[in-house]
Amino acid sequence: MEKPFYTLPYEELPEQWYNLAADLPGAMHPPLTSDGTPATPESLSAVFPMNLIEQEMSDQRWIDIPEEVRDIIARWRPTPLRRAVYLEKALDTPARIYYKDESVSPPGSHKPNTAVAQAWYNKQAGIKQLTTETGAGQWGSALAFACQLVGLHCKVFMVRISFDQKPSRKIMMRVWNADCVPSPSETTEFGREMIAENPDTPGTLGGAISEAVQEAVGDPKGETRYALGSVLNHVMLHQTVIGLEAQKQLQQAGEKHPDRLIGCCGGGSNFAGLAFPFLSEKVNGSDIDVIGVEPTACPTMTRGRFAYDYGDSAESTPLLPMHSLGHRFVPSGIHAGGLRYHGMAPLVSHAVEQGLVDPLALDQLECYNAALLWSRTEGAICAPETSHAVAAAVREARKAREEGKERCILFNYSGHGLMDLSAYQNYLDGQLQDSTLSDQELEKGLKILDENPAP
Amino acid sequence: MEKPFYTLPYEELPEQWYNLAADLPGAMHPPLTSDGTPATPESLSAVFPMNLIEQEMSDQRWIDIPEEVRDIIARWRPTPLRRAVYLEKALDTPARIYYKDESVSPPGSHKPNTAVAQAWYNKQAGIKQLTTETGAGQWGSALAFACQLVGLHCKVFMVRISFDQKPSRKIMMRVWNADCVPSPSETTEFGREMIAENPDTPGTLGGAISEAVQEAVGDPKGETRYALGSVLNHVMLHQTVIGLEAQKQLQQAGEKHPDRLIGCCGGGSNFAGLAFPFLSEKVNGSDIDVIGVEPTACPTMTRGRFAYDYGDSAESTPLLPMHSLGHRFVPSGIHAGGLRYHGMAPLVSHAVEQGLVDPLALDQLECYNAALLWSRTEGAICAPETSHAVAAAVREARKAREEGKERCILFNYSGHGLMDLSAYQNYLDGQLQDSTLSDQELEKGLKILDENPAP
Numbered sequence: 026m027e028k029p030f031y032t033l034p035y036e037e038l039p040e041q042w043y044n045l046a047a048d049l050p051g052a053m054h055p056p057l058t059s060d061g062t063p064a065t066p067e068s069l070s071a072v073f074p075m076n077l078i079e080q081e082m083s084d085q086r087w088i089d090i091p092e093e094v095r096d097i098i099a100r101w102r103p104t105p106l107r108r109a110v111y112l113e114k115a116l117d118t119p120a121r122i123y124y125k126d127e128s129v130s131p132p133g134s135h136k137p138n139t140a141v142a143q144a145w146y147n148k149q150a151g152i153k154q155l156t157t158e159t160g161a162g163q164w165g166s167a168l169a170f171a172c173q174l175v176g177l178h179c180k181v182f183m184v185r186i187s188f189d190q191k192p193s194r195k196i197m198m199r200v201w202n203a204d205c206v207p208s209p210s211e212t213t214e215f216g217r218e219m220i221a222e223n224p225d226t227p228g229t230l231g232g233a234i235s236e237a238v239q240e241a242v243g244d245p246k247g248e249t250r251y252a253l254g255s256v257l258n259h260v261m262l263h264q265t266v267i268g269l270e271a272q273k274q275l276q277q278a279g280e281k282h283p284d285r286l287i288g289c290c291g292g293g294s295n296f297a298g299l300a301f302p303f304l305s306e307k308v309n310g311s312d313i314d315v316i317g318v319e320p321t322a323c324p325t326m327t328r329g330r331f332a333y334d335y336g337d338s339a340e341s342t343p344l345l346p347m348h349s350l351g352h353r354f355v356p357s358g359i360h361a362g363g364l365r366y367h368g369m370a371p372l373v374s375h376a377v378e379q380g381l382v383d384p385l386a387l388d389q390l391e392c393y394n395a396a397l398l399w400s401r402t403e404g405a406i407c408a409p410e411t412s413h414a415v416a417a418a419v420r421e422a423r424k425a426r427e428e429g430k431e432r433c434i435l436f437n438y439s440g441h442g443l444m445d446l447s448a449y450q451n452y453l454d455g456q457l458q459d460s461t462l463s464d465q466e467l468e469k470g471l472k473i474l475d476e477n478p479a480p
Numbered sequence: 481m482e483k484p485f486y487t488l489p490y491e492e493l494p495e496q497w498y499n500l501a502a503d504l505p506g507a508m509h510p511p512l513t514s515d516g517t518p519a520t521p522e523s524l525s526a527v528f529p530m531n532l533i534e535q536e537m538s539d540q541r542w543i544d545i546p547e548e549v550r551d552i553i554a555r556w557r558p559t560p561l562r563r564a565v566y567l568e569k570a571l572d573t574p575a576r577i578y579y580k581d582e583s584v585s586p587p588g589s590h591k592p593n594t595a596v597a598q599a600w601y602n603k604q605a606g607i608k609q610l611t612t613e614t615g616a617g618q619w620g621s622a623l624a625f626a627c628q629l630v631g632l633h634c635k636v637f638m639v640r641i642s643f644d645q646k647p648s649r650k651i652m653m654r655v656w657n658a659d660c661v662p663s664p665s666e667t668t669e670f671g672r673e674m675i676a677e678n679p680d681t682p683g684t685l686g687g688a689i690s691e692a693v694q695e696a697v698g699d700p701k702g703e704t705r706y707a708l709g710s711v712l713n714h715v716m717l718h719q720t721v722i723g724l725e726a727q728k729q730l731q732q733a734g735e736k737h738p739d740r741l742i743g744c745c746g747g748g749s750n751f752a753g754l755a756f757p758f759l760s761e762k763v764n765g766s767d768i769d770v771i772g773v774e775p776t777a778c779p780t781m782t783r784g785r786f787a788y789d790y791g792d793s794a795e796s797t798p799l800l801p802m803h804s805l806g807h808r809f810v811p812s813g814i815h816a817g818g819l820r821y822h823g824m825a826p827l828v829s830h831a832v833e834q835g836l837v838d839p840l841a842l843d844q845l846e847c848y849n850a851a852l853l854w855s856r857t858e859g860a861i862c863a864p865e866t867s868h869a870v871a872a873a874v875r876e877a878r879k880a881r882e883e884g885k886e887r888c889i890l891f892n893y894s895g896h897g898l899m900d901l902s903a904y905q906n907y908l909d910g911q912l913q914d915s916t917l918s919d920q921e922l923e924k925g926l927k928i929l930d931e932n933p934a935p
Contacts, residue, residue, distance in 0.1 A: 028490050029490060029551075029554045029555060030490065030554075032487045032489070034487070035483050035484060035485065096484075099484045099485075100484060100562075100858070100859055100860075107555075111629075129584065131859045131860040131861065133898070170859055173856055173859075174566075174859055192901070192902070192905070193898075193901045196901040196902070196904055196905045197861065197901060199904075199905070199908060200852065200855045200856075200861055200901075200904050200908075201855065201856065202856060397655065400655045400656065401628055401655075401656065401657060403555070404555055404586045404625055404628075404629055405555075405586040406586065406652065406655055443588070443648075443898050443899065444898065446647075446648045446651040446652060446655075447647070447651070449651055449654075449655050450647070450651045450654070453654060453655075
């Protein structure tokens with residue numbers, strides 16, 4: 026049989042993160058404050074610690090990973106590169122399908138790669154508590170995990186409907202000593218406003234972000250900061266360990282480079298983590314098709330607009346240059362909660378604009394179909410988000426068969442689906458429909474970008 | 481930092497299973513039919529295929545692992561041997577704590593090691609369907625997974641109360657194409673009897689075993705067999721890949737042998753999988769304390785009797801020589817469902833009788849306390865069953881500190897707790913009590929052994 030996986034010893038855990046900003050063609054647009062001037066480090070310092078703001082604005086190609094951060098992520102890294110031997114057989118494809126297995130971390134996804142780094146830098150800066158928001162709980166549990174290991178307190182604002190409906194992630198956060206409160210809450214001004222407006226509101230991710238930021242900024246001792254799980258440059262940076270490890274492992278497997286590289290895209294971080302080191306190869310001439318997969322329910326890159334937009338609905342973040350559906354856009358309630366974000370990481374958006382990344386939108390039915398095929402051939406159960414990458418890999422493998430081409434396909438297996446089994450049940454029960462965004466809803470979302478054009 | 485984990489390449493996956501029966505001192509007692517005569521291979525052939533019956537009765541020391549079985553278990557094997565660096569620090573112990581991480585399989589535990597082998601041998605024997613029982617769903621999901629990959633149909637009788645209360649494992653089985661029905665069911669004679677007796681019965685594991693056996697034996701085409709997830713010799717055999725890998729990995733770590741080896745014990749299979757290869761070293765003179773940990777709620781080895789007893793409550797299995805609390809014993813409803821079995825594997829029982837294994841019973845409160853410490857230092861969340869091994873390792877590490885001794889502790893991390901988070905919630909809410917079995921309940925259970933003494 027083909028060798029089914031490639032490991033790396035502890036000693037080969039990357040010692041530096043790779044910063045794509047150093048190599049991207051075309052000038053990056055800076056983040057802006059709401060008055061239209063470029064955001065300064067100082068203007069961000071109430072929200073983030075200065076050491077992370079420096080990373081956010083850095084154009085240095087390689088940035089050292091602190092030894093303590095390496096020690097902590099070495100609990101589950103380097104992650105295996107696996108070959109999907111049985112899926113290949115089932116598809117009768119000449120393609121070789123590899124996947125980087127990020128599901129092996131204790132919280133079950135790639136998220137702790139940046140959670141640990143962010144917690145550590147905050148701790149170094151003397152911060153005592155981090156706040157954040159979470160939808161289904163994937164990011165909240167990753168930050169709770171990281172704060173517990175680093176020694177910070179963590180407070181998570183969880184969108185109320187998920188707080189009520191999804192107890193498991195909430196218990197994980199509690200096991201890791203975090204406070205998890207439903208959002209809107211009574212503890213922030215914005216939360217109280219939301220409740221006053223509609224006492225029965227199910228909450229929104231944008232509202233939870235606003236609450237988490239207000240809670241951080243409002244700490245009278247100045248010992249609280251906010252942490253974001255995707256979108257920002259330093260988050261993409263921390264995730265590049267994924268691609269750097271995969272480069273070495275593909276070499277072990279005798280592959281020169283992937284012909285197709287695939288990741289699912291919500292805010293962009295797992296995709297960036299795998300893709301950015303390979304984009305550096307691509308910029309230098311390697312022939313790699315890099316595919317970012319988003320849901321048709323939230324088609325930021327394929328149907329959104331590249332514009333300056335806010336990161337949250339309350340307009341409390343700087344304006345970021347990104348593909349966006351408008352910061353008040355509310356996507357339909359698909360199970361892939363991690364892909365329900367109105368914007369896209371500025372670095373990913375820039376790479377799309379430069380033609381380095383091809384966006385692809387897939388509907389959830391195709392994705393669950395592929396996820397079931399995956400479980401029934403490879404055995405593991407993937408997260409609803411990850412199913413988008415699986416579905417794109419299946420498409421590419423079928424194409425390779427049709428074209429009779431041997432191709433190397435690599436995708437990011439961003440997380441397992443063990444906390445999302447009800448999604449599979451709904452699919453098997455025939456309760457899921459095509460979730461493609463209507464033109465009308467799209468226009469409604471984009472309108473805010475016309476009403477509030479970038480300064 | 482200390483090296484946090486030791487991997488093995490695919491090529492070092494064991495090529496043979498180790499059979500402790502070849503090396504155990506003292507003659508093993510044979511299984512008996514209900515008339516008191518030794519069970520013959522033929523008498524078992526309606527329940528199991530002949531190739532597995534041969535393994536069950538074999539005293540050959542090494543048995544080849546079929547290449548296809550190796551290929552399938554190579555999806556997650558060799559599993560990592562990890563060092564619990566952060567727990568060591570928290571306990572300020574001179575002990576070195578290693579654990580074999582069996583939680584990395586797609587169903588989340590060691591169970592698929594034997595599920596895959598059993599499915600494969602049944603397939604070779606021309607069988608089309610396997611039946612089994614499951615309590616909380618760990619074993620049922622592992623067999624569903626294995627049958628799907630090998631190409632058999634799988635039917636799981638799940639104890640009704642778990643069927644109603646624990647949807648996640650049920651969905652996993654469905655994803656893997658298995659039929660999962662609540663037990664008692666209307667599809668077997670024994671099930672109908674149970675329902676007639678008490679229409680609202682929550683079901684029992686013993687009843688579910690009886691239903692699964694009846695379903696297998698009753699197939700008019702003779703194409704159905706039954707699979708058991710623990711207790712039997714061939715199940716222990718299939719699990720020895722765990723210990724065989726650990727022996728190589730401990731060598732990598734520069735350890736001669738563990739001073740303390742620990743596993744939790746329900747039917748005995750995860751314990752046996754790690755311990756048996758090391759018991760072979762012990763029989764040959766190595767100084768290893770081997771500790772089997774059971775719950776005080778189901779203290780088979782520490783308070784049960786070594787006797788001939790049935791494997792199920794309906795007395796449909798042969799009589800097995802084992803430590804037992806009586807085959808009608810119903811343990812209290814602790815979350816560690818995998819440890820709620822009235823008997824112990826005959827091979828493990830024999831090793832206890834020979835003084836090779838020291839049994840230890842721990843109460844659930846001590847175990848959850850240790851599991852929380854584990855999650856908050858090491859990061860991962862362990863299964864309720866596994867918490868018993870963690871708690872014993874913590875005890876030994878504290879003892880090493882008190883005695884000022886450097887010691888090598890090795891335990892089996894049999895599964896993750898991601899499907900069992902409600903157990904953690906109950907513990908954190910203070911809803912769990914000391915679950916130690918009362919003398920009165922113990923006597924009630926053992927009575928059946930006096931009423932029906934071994935022939």
